Structure formats: C-alpha cells, structure tokens
Amino acid sequence: MKRPGPLLTLLAGLVLGLFMLTLNATSGTKTASSSYREKSPSASPKAPAKTSPTPSVTPSQTPSPSKPPVANANYAGRTDDDAASVAVSVRDGKAVAYFCDGRYKEAWLRGRVNNNGSMKLTAPNGAVLDGRIEQGKKITGTVKDEGRPYTFTADKAVKPSGLWRATAKVRGAKIDGGWIVLPNGRQTGIVTRDGKAASAPRIDPETGAVTVDGQQLTAQPVTP
Template identity: 65%
Template structure:
C-alpha cells in the first residue's frame, strides 16, 4: 500500500504536464490565427483623364477697306458719294440744283454706318462685300434710297472752297462712273448748279478764276 503513493504522485504529474502542453498548443493557435489579417485589396486605378480641347480662336475681323463709292438714288433725281478711311466716312448728297448735304460718321466692323449732317440730314447705309454701299438718305423732308458702286478714279467725290472778289465759294461734285457730274456751287450760301470740273486735274473756273477741286476724304 505504501508503494501506491509515489505512483499516484507520478501519474498526477504526468497528467498535469499533458494538460499544460495541451493548453500551450491551444494558445499558440489562437495567437497565430489572430495575427493573420487580410491585406486590403488594391484600389482600381482611375483611367487617365483626357483634357478637353480648347475652343479654336475666333477669326479676327477684317477692317473696312479704304475706298470711295459713287452712285445715284433709285428715283434718279440725285447722286450720292461716300468716302471711307480708317473706319470713318464722309458722304455727299446732291441733286445738282439746290438740295445738298455733307454727312459724317463712323463705320462699324460689319460695314454698317449712320452718318449725320446739318438740319437733321441722315444717311443709313451698309457696305456689301466691299463692292457697293446701299442705303437711304433723309434730307429736307425727303426720303431717298440709293446704291453707290465702288469708284475708280476719276470717279468719286470732290470739293473746292475759295474766296473770289470778297465772295465765298463752296462747291461739291460727284463724278459718276459714266463721267456724268452732279454738283452744287454755293456763292455766299446761295446754291446753284456747279460748273463742270476737269476730272483728271480737278481744275474748274469760278467767277473768272481757276480753282482746283480736290478729292474728299474723312
């Protein structure tokens, strides 16, 4: 009976050792499983953005060309001449007897123009393809439509001013493409039909004195 004591003690020690080994193994598995973490999945890369193309530059507007224009009203009663220079315009309306007006103003980029003169006279016109000016003239209660084609020298607009024997003269002439001249000569403010000028030189004789009518520009 005395020998069974040490055997029980040995058996108890073996059981305790097996229990400790089993406990350590279980703890190690938990630590290993806890230490394993899922690595985050890589984010899908965004496709490269293509920059939107910049709008093409707007075409630059061509300036209104410098030129002269001359023609008649639609009722053939009067003549109209217009001279354009650097975005400015001067025009002359004349019936060759006693009705006339000098008008001035700006020319827009689209070729439109509104010119004004004394007594409320007004010319509204539009340059078309650089070849002609079409529009209207309102003067002295009358309303006139006109077309003035591009002038080739000596066709165009002329003017002469002078003082002869204490009299003040102011003459305006429109030379049309067929050579016809329409003009008025004012003597001390009184209008009358103007004598013809030499279209090549502009020479004109007024009250016995030779003067020179020169091309008119703004």
C-alpha cells in the same frame, strides 16, 4: 511465494503520478506560435486609397473671329428717280457722303460704318443717309432730305470718279464747291458763294482744276 508488498504499491503510485504530471504539463503549455497568433490582433482590411476626383475639363471656347472692318473705297451713283447724285468715301470705319442735285439742294453727311457695312450718316442741315455696302461693290440706301426720301445706288468708283471739294476766298466771297464724278464721267456739283447755292462749273477730274468766278481753284478728293 511472497506478495509484492507495499513497495510495489508505492512504485505503482509514483508511475501514475508522473504520468498525470506529464499529461497536465502537455495540455497546459501552448506553443509560441499559437500564443503569438492569439495575441496578435486580426489584420484589419486595408482601406482603399483615396483618389482625387478628376477635374472635369471644360473645352475652351474659341471666340468666333470678328468680322473685319469694311475696306476703304469710294462709291458714286444716282438716286433711283435720277433727281440727284450721291457719293460716299469710306476710310478706316468712317464715311463722308455728298448728296447733290446740281442746282440748289445739297448735304454733306458724316458718320461711322459698322463692320457689317451698314451706316447712318447725318448732316448739319438734318439730312440722314441710311445705307449698306454690299459685297464691297456698291452702296444701296436712302437719303432723307427736307422730309423727302431718295433711294439710291452708288457703285464702287475709282479715281478720277468719286467725290471732290474745293474751298477758297474769291473776290471777298467764301467759296465752297462740291462735285460728284460718276464712273461714266457725268458730273454733278454745287458751288455756294457766301451760303448761296448755284450749279458748279465742271472740274478736270484728272487734276481737280476748276475755274470759279474767273479764278482757278484746285478741288481735292474727299476722305473722312
């Protein structure tokens, strides 16, 4: 029996070489998918979306309603010692007042009325009235005249009660008369003739008619 000889040895070496070549090709080749995965950078985590801070809402402050001006009205009354009368006329936040004892003492006062009803009225002769309207029904306060204080209460007055005034020339003299008609019909007034004061005659509170030194005049309601 003959040995295989060199031919068999050569075939065996060829088979072994082909096997080794196939093994190297298989281990050295990478799939496309694995190569793509290696080359692709790892996905970075998605940054959170920025949200604008919600602006704080400051509740709008509703302004407190301002107190309305005091109502237009007339007031008339007496001082607490019953020595004099006081009348006040209020119109559109302004006031005029008359303080009169019916003989020689008098003062015309003017000023503003605050929304809370308080007032400070002054007169050319230095008299001062400090008062306050209470619930629209009356005025209480003090008139200081010639250094003396007179406390008073003046109730709300409806025409014909209230404050009246007449000015005219009578027989060459300058006449200036002031009257306070109280709600009970009582009257207090002074007429000055060229600056000289004296008690005033009564007026007709329905018409304002009055006779001064024989001449008929017409007094008018006083407003600021």
